[in-house]
Amino acid sequence: MENNISLTLKVWRQSDSKAKGGFETYKLETVSTDSSFLEMMDILNEQLVGEGKEPVAFDHDCREGICGMCSLYINGRPHGPDDDVTTCQLHMRKFKNNETITIEPWRSAGFPVIKDLIVDRTAFDQIIAAGGYTSVSTGGVPDANALPIPKDDADEAMDAASCIGCGACVATCKNGSAMLFVSAKVSHLALLPQGQVEAALRAKAMVGKMDELGFGACTNTGACEVECPKGVSIANIARLNREYLSAKLKD
Amino acid sequence: MKLDSRIPEGPLAEKWNNYKANQKLVNPANKRNLDIIVIGTGLAGASAAASFGEMGFKVKNFTIQDSPRRAHSIAAQGGINAAKNYPNDGDSVHRLFYDTVKGGDYRAREANVYRLASVSNDIIDQCVAQGVPFAREYGGMLDNRSFGGAQVSRTFYAKGQTGQQLLIGAYQALMRQVNAGTVEMHTRTEVVDYVIVDGKARGVITRDLVTGEFSRHFGHAVVMATGGYGNTFFLSTNAMGSNGSAAIKAYEKGAAFANPCYAQIHPTCIPVHGEFQSKLTLMSESLRNDGRIWVPKKKEDAEAIRAGKKKATDLSEDERDYYLERRYPAFGNLVPRDVASRAAKERCDAGFGVGTTGLAVYLDFKTSIERLGEDTIRARYGNLFQMYEKIVDDNPYAEPMMIYPAIHYTMGGIWVDYELQTTVPGLFSAGEANFSDHGANRLGASALMQGLADGYFVLPFTIQNYLADDIRTPRMTGDEKEFVEAEKAAKAKFEKLMSIKGSRSVDSLHKELGLVMWDFVGMARNKKGLEEAIEKIAAIKKEFWTNVKIPGSDKGMNVELEKASRLADFITTGDLMARDALNREESCGGHFREEYQTEEGEAKRQDDKFTYAACWEYKGEDKAPELHKEELKFEVVKVAQRNYK
Numbered sequence: 001m002e003n004n005i006s007l008t009l010k011v012w013r014q015s016d017s018k019a020k021g022g023f024e025t026y027k028l029e030t031v032s033t034d035s036s037f038l039e040m041m042d043i044l045n046e047q048l049v050g051e052g053k054e055p056v057a058f059d060h061d062c063r064e065g066i067c068g069m070c071s072l073y074i075n076g077r078p079h080g081p082d083d084d085v086t087t088c089q090l091h092m093r094k095f096k097n098n099e100t101i102t103i104e105p106w107r108s109a110g111f112p113v114i115k116d117l118i119v120d121r122t123a124f125d126q127i128i129a130a131g132g133y134t135s136v137s138t139g140g141v142p143d144a145n146a147l148p149i150p151k152d153d154a155d156e157a158m159d160a161a162s163c164i165g166c167g168a169c170v171a172t173c174k175n176g177s178a179m180l181f182v183s184a185k186v187s188h189l190a191l192l193p194q195g196q197v198e199a200a201l202r203a204k205a206m207v208g209k210m211d212e213l214g215f216g217a218c219t220n221t222g223a224c225e226v227e228c229p230k231g232v233s234i235a236n237i238a239r240l241n242r243e244y245l246s247a248k249l250k251d
Numbered sequence: 252m253k254l255d256s257r258i259p260e261g262p263l264a265e266k267w268n269n270y271k272a273n274q275k276l277v278n279p280a281n282k283r284n285l286d287i288i289v290i291g292t293g294l295a296g297a298s299a300a301a302s303f304g305e306m307g308f309k310v311k312n313f314t315i316q317d318s319p320r321r322a323h324s325i326a327a328q329g330g331i332n333a334a335k336n337y338p339n340d341g342d343s344v345h346r347l348f349y350d351t352v353k354g355g356d357y358r359a360r361e362a363n364v365y366r367l368a369s370v371s372n373d374i375i376d377q378c379v380a381q382g383v384p385f386a387r388e389y390g391g392m393l394d395n396r397s398f399g400g401a402q403v404s405r406t407f408y409a410k411g412q413t414g415q416q417l418l419i420g421a422y423q424a425l426m427r428q429v430n431a432g433t434v435e436m437h438t439r440t441e442v443v444d445y446v447i448v449d450g451k452a453r454g455v456i457t458r459d460l461v462t463g464e465f466s467r468h469f470g471h472a473v474v475m476a477t478g479g480y481g482n483t484f485f486l487s488t489n490a491m492g493s494n495g496s497a498a499i500k501a502y503e504k505g506a507a508f509a510n511p512c513y514a515q516i517h518p519t520c521i522p523v524h525g526e527f528q529s530k531l532t533l534m535s536e537s538l539r540n541d542g543r544i545w546v547p548k549k550k551e552d553a554e555a556i557r558a559g560k561k562k563a564t565d566l567s568e569d570e571r572d573y574y575l576e577r578r579y580p581a582f583g584n585l586v587p588r589d590v591a592s593r594a595a596k597e598r599c600d601a602g603f604g605v606g607t608t609g610l611a612v613y614l615d616f617k618t619s620i621e622r623l624g625e626d627t628i629r630a631r632y633g634n635l636f637q638m639y640e641k642i643v644d645d646n647p648y649a650e651p652m653m654i655y656p657a658i659h660y661t662m663g664g665i666w667v668d669y670e671l672q673t674t675v676p677g678l679f680s681a682g683e684a685n686f687s688d689h690g691a692n693r694l695g696a697s698a699l700m701q702g703l704a705d706g707y708f709v710l711p712f713t714i715q716n717y718l719a720d721d722i723r724t725p726r727m728t729g730d731e732k733e734f735v736e737a738e739k740a741a742k743a744k745f746e747k748l749m750s751i752k753g754s755r756s757v758d759s760l761h762k763e764l765g766l767v768m769w770d771f772v773g774m775a776r777n778k779k780g781l782e783e784a785i786e787k788i789a790a791i792k793k794e795f796w797t798n799v800k801i802p803g804s805d806k807g808m809n810v811e812l813e814k815a816s817r818l819a820d821f822i823t824t825g826d827l828m829a830r831d832a833l834n835r836e837e838s839c840g841g842h843f844r845e846e847y848q849t850e851e852g853e854a855k856r857q858d859d860k861f862t863y864a865a866c867w868e869y870k871g872e873d874k875a876p877e878l879h880k881e882e883l884k885f886e887v888v889k890v891a892q893r894n895y896k
């Protein structure tokens with residue numbers, strides 16, 4: 001049932017990548033519990049614009065949990081207190097009246113802050129560019145049904161492929177490792193015959209790029225899996241390690 | 252303005268082959284010296300940019316997002332059509348073509364649609380080769396489901412995330428080209444204008460969304476694939492950043508804008524619930540495969556439900572009105588989107604709506620859960636049900652979902668000829684951004700098909716035919732006067748916005764525009780309302796340009812400034828939509844004029860007067876645009892009233 005709550009927000013403000021940021025505190029009255037977290041941020045921004053202040057910059061786009069654009073570290077958790085959702089799907093019914101909510105950007109060496117709550121995640125694109133694909137060009141490919149693929153493999157590949165590239169796994173990892181993200185892609189493609197051909201090479205190239213970009217090493221804390229909004233499993237990391245090892249053995 | 256659709260000679264089924272056999276090509280050595288600019292990284296943009304790169308062209312690709320993978324194609328849930336006929340249920344290229352033209356209410360160009368249907372199978376092959384994890388049967392073969400407006404199962408899908416998987420496939424192909432050095436990627440960069448040299452599109456002016464800096468970029472040809480303009484309505488299923496600015500800029504530079512009034516209202520969205528609402532969430536049309544749509548038969552029951560005194564589950568079978576099954580026994584819950592949307596509105600307007608606002612109908616899975624078991628339903632739609640539950644806080648396995656129509660897709664867009672070239676030579680348009688294939692209504696699972704058809708299998712051919720004449724055109728430096736002037740004009744516009752310093756926030760003005768659009772240019776339109784809308788939009792335009800408030804500065808990142816510049820273009824779009832809707836004195840597909848309906852309330856076309864694409868030419872700021880007509884000739888399809896009964 002709809003309800004209104006009042007909130008105190010402690011929000012990270014930082015004018016650009018070089019500036020030293022800090023927290024600002026804002027009060028919000030009458031926020032409907034039916035609104036989403038980002039709609040609450042809209043209300044805050046509408047209030048700030050009204051006061052002639054600069055609104056809080058935050059990344060968002062689809063607002064339905066699929067584009068991976070939204071982020072936010074909310075009360076110490078990436079994507080906030082609800083499980084298996086992105087920040088845009090988080091609803092205010094998960095918060096209590098008069099609660100203080102702390103909102104920060106992703107904090108990780110791999111993701112420098114651009115402004116306020118917006119960080120630069122282009123490192124993920126660079127990791128994909130290093131090998132996260134099958135090397136086929138447009139045209140000249142066989143019929144889609146030429147190779148039967150066991151349903152279980154296809155389903156498992158789909159689960160790994162549902163990663164939205166949000167970066168919560170990196171943000172929550174004390175080592176700032178991108179292993180869950182990398183392993184999701186390596187698994188997705190390695191599970192399918194079309195991607196199997198390059199699986200070992202791909203693993204090596206992507207892990208190499210990840211290391212080069214300053215992401216930390218994985219020590220199997222499992223925190224990433226807990227915070228992943230899409231339920232990507234750390235079993236993928238084991239598969240990545242196997243592919244990586246087989247690439248090393250071939251060297 | 253001359254509209255030449257340049258449809259190749261020969262019988263319909265042979266046109267595309269004839270075109271390819273006779274078109275001009277560019278040899279590999281010359282490709283390296285030719286630059287192509289691609290705006291947008293959705294299905295159409297990414298697939299085009301990746302393919303151009305593979306072919307050896309030098310490509311610059313722009314997106315406003317932080318990564319090409321965020322484009323809104325990613326949110327498409329249901330699936331992608333192809334004429335594979337794997338289920339052996341009688342499908343064929345011809346049938347897919349026919350269904351698409353009929354679904355579009357006979358307002359699309361036959362030759363383009365036929366080509367779309369004929370490359371549809373190649374798309375599926377391509378995506379599988381990329382590793383798109385389509386759903387499969389136990390035997391390992393690809394699975395299909397059925398979708399609105401078709402009597403065959405031809406829709407390929409990847410759970411409820413088909414758009415995501417296809418986009419990731421195209422994105423990966425694109426990143427492979429970035430790695431190979433053929434594509435230069437510009438993220439968080441907005442194209443704010445085009446550069447025209449000697450009548451040809453030769454480049455773009457961009458604004459870096461992080462630094463606020465402007466740059467000039469040259470291309471021998473420019474492809475715009477920036478999606479639709481549904482966000483003119485403020486509330487739509489589009490992503491928050493989706494905008495029609497690249498289209499409006501093209502229009503202002505001489506590209507005809509075709510059929511702006513054709514907007515698709517999707518029947519199955521989560522209903523509006525409050526003033527603070529920022530967007531509407533779509534529930535995939537695939538749900539209509541197993542869900543049954545109904546409202547109470549008796550008004551008293553609807554009233555009791557709205558007042559919270561009764562629940563959906565309190566009503567017995569014979570107290571429910573499965574109005575789609577009642578009105579359209581042949582297609583039932585699977586009628587096309589425009590028909591399903593209007594039927595929902597009709598019931599709600601008549602007082603049978605549910606939910607607290609009365610603007611909702613039920614989508615019920617009870618029968619299917621009884622027939623197939625909850626596990627099967629969960630396997631098919633689990634993520635959609637979860638999404639619904641997170642937003643509405645209701646369990647759709649136990650209680651029926653509540654849905655209502657919302658703006659979803661725009662069939663209108665930049666006019667293109669058979670080669671996907673606009674009326675500005677060298678400027679091409681692909682995907683939802685062009686007007687090409689869906690006529691007045693798009694069938695489900697056809698947007699993904701069109702985006703990828705344009706990008707993978709059409710533009711790579713047709714753009715060569717254009718560029719073949721350009722192999723001796725040297726690269727421009729960006730210091731030519733046309734570039735300098737275009738940049739100056741773009742800068743001036745942003746400075747002007749910053750200088751207004753009024754009192755209204757961008758969102759408040761956008762919401763005002765959205766309400767006018769929904770009330771007067773929405774699901775049902777009439778002459779008086781449209782005339783009123785044009786006046787109201789003019790007033791909003793004036794208010795915007797004199798009273799918008801944008802805090803901060805134009806140096807560095809300024810989200811309000813970005814939104815304001817896009818709203819300025821949405822206002823232009825809104826006006827164009829209303830004018831086009833006023834001109835089109837008939838009902839067809841997504842365009843419903845109350846004056847033109849049959850006795851049963853179905854859309855009534857006026858084929859003798861309106862079998863044309865309405866193409867609008869920009870005539871200058873504050874001047875009425877000029878209408879040009881591309882007559883549509885149907886040589887193969889028999890034009891008839893659509894009948895889904």
Ligand code: SF4
Nearest residue numbers: 163164166167169228
């Ligand atoms: S693995 Fe999960 S947390 Fe990491 S980027 Fe992908 S979706 Fe986000």
Ligand code: FES
Nearest residue numbers: 061063068070088
């Ligand atoms: S805004 Fe797209 S996932 Fe949250």
